Amino acid sequence: MKPVLSNLPARSSKPRDNGLTMVLDKGFSVRQAEDLCESSGEFTDIVKLGWGTSLVTNKLQEKLDVYKQYGIPVYFGGTLFEVFMLRDQLDTYVDLLKSYDITTIEVSNGTIWLSDRKKTEIIRELSKEFTVLSEVGSKNPNDIIPPYKWVKMIETELEAGASKVICEARESGTVGVFRPNGEVRSGLIDEITDQISQTHLIFEAPQKEQQVWFIRKFGPNVNLGNIAPSDVISVETIRLGLRSDTLFDFYNVGQSDFSVMTHSEETGSKPEDSAHANGSVKSSKDKK
Numbered sequence: 001m002k003p004v005l006s007n008l009p010a011r012s013s014k015p016r017d018n019g020l021t022m023v024l025d026k027g028f029s030v031r032q033a034e035d036l037c038e039s040s041g042e043f044t045d046i047v048k049l050g051w052g053t054s055l056v057t058n059k060l061q062e063k064l065d066v067y068k069q070y071g072i073p074v075y076f077g078g079t080l081f082e083v084f085m086l087r088d089q090l091d092t093y094v095d096l097l098k099s100y101d102i103t104t105i106e107v108s109n110g111t112i113w114l115s116d117r118k119k120t121e122i123i124r125e126l127s128k129e130f131t132v133l134s135e136v137g138s139k140n141p142n143d144i145i146p147p148y149k150w151v152k153m154i155e156t157e158l159e160a161g162a163s164k165v166i167c168e169a170r171e172s173g174t175v176g177v178f179r180p181n182g183e184v185r186s187g188l189i190d191e192i193t194d195q196i197s198q199t200h201l202i203f204e205a206p207q208k209e210q211q212v213w214f215i216r217k218f219g220p221n222v223n224l225g226n227i228a229p230s231d232v233i234s235v236e237t238i239r240l241g242l243r244s245d246t247l248f249d250f251y252n253v254g255q256s257d258f259s260v261m262t263h264s265e266e267t268g269s270k271p272e273d274s275a276h277a278n279g280s281v282k283s284s285k286d287k288k
Contacts, residue, residue, distance in 0.1 A: 008240055009220040009250045014071070018199050019221030020045040021236070023229055024206070027053045033063045037070040040232035044072055046104070048225070051079035064100055078108030078135050086112050090122070097130070108135035110168055116153060120160045127161025133202070137168025137176035147191035154196055166225055167192075169204035173226070177203065184213050198222060211235055212245040220250065
């Protein structure tokens, strides 16, 4: 029996529209998919089969059946969409998704050249048959998109029919909304979310420090993507304040004598003196 803790943050329940944890499957076997669902299925909202792995994964249908059994939607990575687009085979790609009963599609142009107008047209058309997740941001670390253009693209793609827009970071967390060293481009995030509700966005955040930053900024029900299967439980503990990184963010120390319990006799410090109590976190200083 799980212990009942007071002052835990409220978490949305599945099927969730917000507080999503999107997990990156980079080629799991059927057995590995079963293990993921058994251990973390409760906290896994959607699974992305990374880049083109779905075309070379053995027993793909069996793996998809496992995820379906646990009620976890699956979609193929946006890079595979771009691979088919590069060959002018979008119709073939759509047929492939339908053959596997995939109802979610990612539309991206992070690697290939695809005009914003053409991308919008594709989103509008595909949204008639699929749940569309569009992605904004380049996979090239040298391609810096100004904040106003991020906002414009996100707004346009939501209006065209995208269910949510993914903010690019890649598997590495070193491009898009992050700097090459993994630091959050906090100024960019502020400008985007000043004009667009974060509930419409999925932030790719593969690194723990990045996950902590977004959860502390937007709360436990922020949408996070590119989460490694081995990190799903970890992310949920960060959301709930069950890891030191967010322990004081989701507990009001003024409601009890908890601060006395955690007082350090050696240093004389109190929880409210710590970075976690006052909300500070390491990030780039509002640089765009």
